[in-house]
Amino acid sequence: MTEPMKVLVVGGGGREHALAWKLKQSRRVAQVYVAPGNGGTALDSDLVNVPITDVRALREWAQAHGIALTVVGPEAPLAAGVVDEFRVHGLRIFGPTQAAAQLESSKAFSKAFMQRHGIPTAAYETFSDPAQAHAYVDRVGAPIVVKADGLAAGKGVVVAMTQAEAHEAIDFMLVDTTLGVAHNEGGARVVIESFLQGEEASFIVLCDGKTVTALATSQDHKRLLDADQGPNTGGMGAYSPAPVVTPEVHRRAMEEIILPTVRGMAADGIPYTGFLYAGLMIEPSGAVKTLEFNCRMGDPETQPILMRLQSDLAEVLLAATEQRLDQMTLLWDDRVALGVVVAAHGYPLSPRKGDPITRLPADSAEAVVFHAGTVMKDGQVVTAGGRVLCATALGADLADAQRKAYACVAGVAFDGMQYRRDIGYRALKS
Secondary structure, three states: OOOOEEEEEEEOOHHHHHHHHHHOOOOOEEEEEEEEOOHHHHHOOOEEEOOOOOHHHHHHHHHHOOEEEEEEOOHHHHHOOHHHHHHHOOOOEEOOOOOOOHHHHOHHHHHHHHHHOOOOEOOEEEEOOHHHHHHHHHHHOOOEEEEEOEEOOOOOEEEEOOHHHHHHHHHHHHOOOOOOOEEOOOOOOEEEEEOOOOEEEEEEEEEEOOOEEEOOOEEEOOEEEHHHEEEEOOOOEEEEOOOOOOHHHHHHHHHHHHHHHHHHHHHOOOOOEEEEEEEEEEOOOOOEEEEEEEOOOOOOOHHHHHHHEOOOHHHHHHHHHOOOHHHOOOOEOOOEEEEEEEEOOOOOOOOOOOOEOOEOOOOOOOEEEEEOOEEEEOOEEEEOOOEEEEEEEEEOOHHHHHHHHHHHHOOOEOOOOEOOOOOOHHHHHO
16 A cells, blocks of 8 residues: 555544544545544644544445544444444454453453453452442452443542442442443443552553554553542543653563463454553552553553654554554654643533633644544534543653643633643652
8 A cells, every 4th residue: 555545533532633643644644534533633624523423334434435544542432343343344444353342341351351361460359239349348448449340431440448438439330320331231340359559550552463562651640639639530641751661660561461461362262453551550569460451542641652653653553454563663752741631620520511712822843732522613612521631742851841731731721621730740759
């Protein structure tokens, strides 16, 4: 394939805006479409939004419009089988199949897979009966971690520091519907696992079914408030590289987690292709354990990672769809990238939508505001989700990237906006 091609990015969040932004820079790409996209992709004259989310309708649109490569951003279409649908009809698409995406869409599947293949993770039990789950918490105590067995947009995990918090989480996930968890077949289940001490990091790789290539390291901030206080969120900011992922941690993550996972999936008859994200817990002893798998790039980690990527992303993804990843070497900017999420009023429990974004800074070579929860309404960009924007900047070092990112945030204005003021503080301390 040498002629300029049309590329489709599936999704509408900050990760998808960043993927589209990077793909449009490729010399191989004539046009990038984003389905459904957001207010930021609508503002970009080089991108075209496609208001389709249904898997079959999207495949039919891709066929009709001669899409040469499709890249899937979020988890929901993967769990719905978008990769299977496209492949059956001879369309080139990068992502895991519906069966492989169970690594993320089912915590119970993921934990059983790790146990079966000897991949280090926290001890756990699975429950569908609330009474049994409550009794288990009463028996083992806190701190303890409660996870919904289903997609929950990054909010299906509660790190309960008290038994009362654990009991509340069980009721949320098994009895109530407040979290909006997409339960798997068989109804609501929770995975309850032991609490791990240490520092978290994101470890994201590309897989083509046989070869694994690691992306630049990154670390995000899950808690809403400064100094890692407040409720868990989908992520309030991130930076790359992550100093906590030392060469030794990198080696252990690849040898003890990533490669056994890819080999295990192949052995189970579910070869893995696509982005694979392992949430790592790096323990004080240096041991590395798996907190979770995501079958996609992280958000907001994608934004700083792609700011640093110097390779042609379209070339890399084409190679991955042809099992040629072993021929690719990824090139990275030596500078640090840092992104600050600007969230809506009321996030994470009840984000307010519809607030006009009255000020946005212009993008530059070193700073880009990626949109996530935004839409265009009557010619005005308005808030449409919890995490609204991610102001991302490159700097000579972490402090410089942090300064530039917060200067970017200072150029944003909408009612009720909230953001952390200490993204990157862990690495600055070390």
